[in-house]
Amino acid sequence: MGIKVYGSMVSIATLRVLLCLAEKDLVFELINVDLASGEHKRPHILARNPFGQIPAFEDDDIKLFESRAISQYISRTYASKGVDLTSNDPKKATVESVWMEVESQKLEPAAMKLIWELCMKPLLFGQNSDDAVVSVEKKKLESVLDVYEARLSESKYLGGDSFSLADMHTVPTIKFLMDTQMKQVFDARPCVSAWVADIMSRPACVKGHWVSVVRLLGVGLILGAFRCGDGPEHPPPPPRSSPSGLTSLSNTHNYTYICIYKGAHPQTLGSSTPHSLLVKVLSLYLYVYRISN
């Protein structure tokens, strides 16, 4: 029993939930859903998320889907654990909810199209970005960040003086965008830029929770080492007996590992994609580790 997340480290919505669990310092189990083989459309996932998407979430008898509803549940249910992510003051909570809606309705639509064009298409599927789409969506992103800039010129965080779900919900998408040409759109706005630096340097984002160091050592990749308990700051080596292909190694020393062995999933990772490009996209939140055979 306990908290289980059915998801994938390459899913922004899953990462939103994992980040929330890390902020609340909660122990959880990540059950990897193999998107490449269409596992998310199989009955055991459809029973947990009727749209056949990830994440799906379980906390004993509570079964939820939709990442933002899950993070709100976690924040409310585990109010006394970890970092406060929702204000107890009704007025402040109302302002936070406005900016949660802004992330959902304004930031994400533009950001997801840009992430698809600039990350997923070229790096995972070996396709060219559509410059026209990028141009249109970049303008939308600029408009949204103009509003963020004005807001962040008057308060440290989107919801007010404290970090909240309104900020946290933006982290996975911004993490992706900051490793693309869109970084300049953030950098051009001083208050946004300072805020991004702040929220990306939180303990839940670094120090082993969400390992962002990448080294490609030529033998194997570990797609994410996510601390889900009181493990050490740096993750220990993963088990050596893992099967080839995409696999969830689940909890070892309180870290969840997901491994992709070199060439195991060429159709997903794009076997023709240069490793340097793969590293670029993976470097957002992946940890590369030598696996000796």
Place this chain on the structure above:
Amino acid sequence: MGIKVYGSMVSIATLRVLLCLAEKDLVFELINVDLASGEHKRPHILARNPFGQIPAFEDDDIKLFESRAISQYISRTYASKGVDLTSNDPKKATVESVWMEVESQKLEPAAMKLIWELCMKPLLFGQNSDDAVVSVEKKKLESVLDVYEARLSESKYLGGDSFSLADMHTVPTIKFLMDTQMKQVFDARPCVSAWVADIMSRPACVKGHWVSVVRLLGVGLILGAFRCGDGPEHPPPPPRSSPSGLTSLSNTHNYTYICIYKGAHPQTLGSSTPHSLLVKVLSLYLYVYRISN
């Protein structure tokens, strides 16, 4: 002071807020924002909604935007008024929040594209619908409604046994779609169909709150007569001294009227659009009233 909504009766997001206020039986003032003249991009609206969109909402010193954040504020702040729209039980509230996310993330994206293609483009702008877009979005709508059908086969409302914001947020978009060829997509699903009939027949949707009767009498149109207080079930005639063009007549006998005089805004209403078609789209929530000169 009191509650003020800056919006338009042709804005789905505005209607979501007005419907919430009607469910809570609250007195409010609707200040019409003239979309046709770009009033939503002027400083007095930008100061209330930094995206230059509607609605914007004020309740004394509380100033909000984003319709779903506004409805949650209204529901929480006026919990003792009108209909309960949010459960007090945390588990039930969590389930409601999942289905609020489903509306926001799944239903609305497909619905808004269909409403644009099937209502706005042909009826307000005299443009042809793009059949390819309609076909793609119809499939998405069908997939979403398959999930709704399964959900509504096990509970009367989306959030559980009681009507909640999860249902209410869907009403404005469904009201539009039910007057298009998409009605068959709803009708083909018995549980969805019964649920739509139920939520559309609520007092806040009919009986003068949200007048859906349309008669085109050839002299003038009233775009919406929205009861904002304890007025009679049927709205009284609007003032006769209204200026031509789109105008907010604000509160008369506790009704808010918005009038469009025949031909006053041909660029908005599509002067070449047959009246029968105009009636079709307006019939969703408009009341036509003879205005003698």
